[in-house]
Amino acid sequence: MEGDSVTLKTDVTEIQRDDLIVWTFRHNSSETHIAEIYKQIISMHDNKENNERFRGRLQIDEQTGSLTITNINKLHSGLYKVQIMKGDVKHKSFSIAVYGLPVPVISDSPQNLPVSKKSSEQKCSLLCSVVNVSHVSLSWYKGNSLLSSISVSDLSISLSLPLEIECLDDSYSCAVAYSSINQTKLLNSTDVCQTCSDVRPVIVKPLIFAAVFLLLLLVSSVLAMKIFCHRRICKETAQESKY
Structure with a gap:
């Protein structure tokens, strides 16, 4: 992955003074020398124009001749070869493919209800996915709070993490x-x-209707009580007038 450091090992236990180790890099049809060690003197060829991609990134172990590339990126993908001359000549090659970290994709989860029914259902099912990754973690956040997470150590697989929310009221990511x-x-x-804010009116309207209904019922009760009391007082007054 981009940002990694990788060490290409020669399998040499200890370099002798007359040993020669030469490292080359091949990309497409172009092959260039990038480093060597001879008479226990290390030489880097990362300051040439055609090796600008390696500037400040190469290290050679003075005891084994192994090559380390730090902070690699996609420009370092290619074929690396080493010639080890210790009396006889040995060859080793390494193929490196560097991948960038992809941006995850957020989609509608398959178990979601059809769009036409979402207005009546407050649950929203989401799925976050990422492809061709290894040794990564995938996480859901609400603001800065971690909601859920999953990790993987396999190579070049697809990874998905579901999330169910009622509505979008914060910065989910x-x-x-x-x-x-x-x-x-x-x-x-x-x-x-x-x-x-789109969901609340659906919840608030029934509450408003209920409140209005209760208010009307209370007003009606008060009016009915007043009418009843008024009639009763008038009736008692009429009866007193007879006597």
């Missing part, structure tokens, strides 16, 4: 992380979930 590198995808309110 999904992040894939490898070592100190991460890629984050924010969930937009226009993606697959309704915002909570």
Whole structure:
């Protein structure tokens, strides 16, 4: 992965003074010398124009001749060869493919209800996915709070992590992380979930209707009581007038 350091080992236990070790890099049809060690003197060829990609990234172990490439990126993908001359000549080759960390994709989960029914259902099922990754973790966040996470150590697989929410009321995001590198995808309110401001009126309206109904019922009761009391007082007054 981009940002890694990789060591290409010669399998030499200890370099003798007259030993010669030469490292080359081949990309497409071009092959260039990048480093060597002879008479226990290390020479780096990373300052030439055609080796600019390796500037400051190469290290050679003075005891074994092994080559380390630090902070690699996609430009370092290719074929590396080493010639080890210790009386006889030995060859080793290494093929390196460097992958960048992809941005995760947020999609509507398959078990979600059809769009036409979402207005009546408050649950929203999401799925965060990332492909061709290894040794990464995939996580859901709400703001800075971790909601769920999953990790994998296999090579070149697809990884998915579901999430179910009622509505979008904060900054939900999904992040894939490898070592100190991460890629984050924010969930937009226009993606697959309704915002909570869109959902609340559906909940509030019945409450308003209920409150209005209770108020009307209370007013009707008060009016009925007043009418009843008024009639009773009038009736008692009429009876007193007869006597």
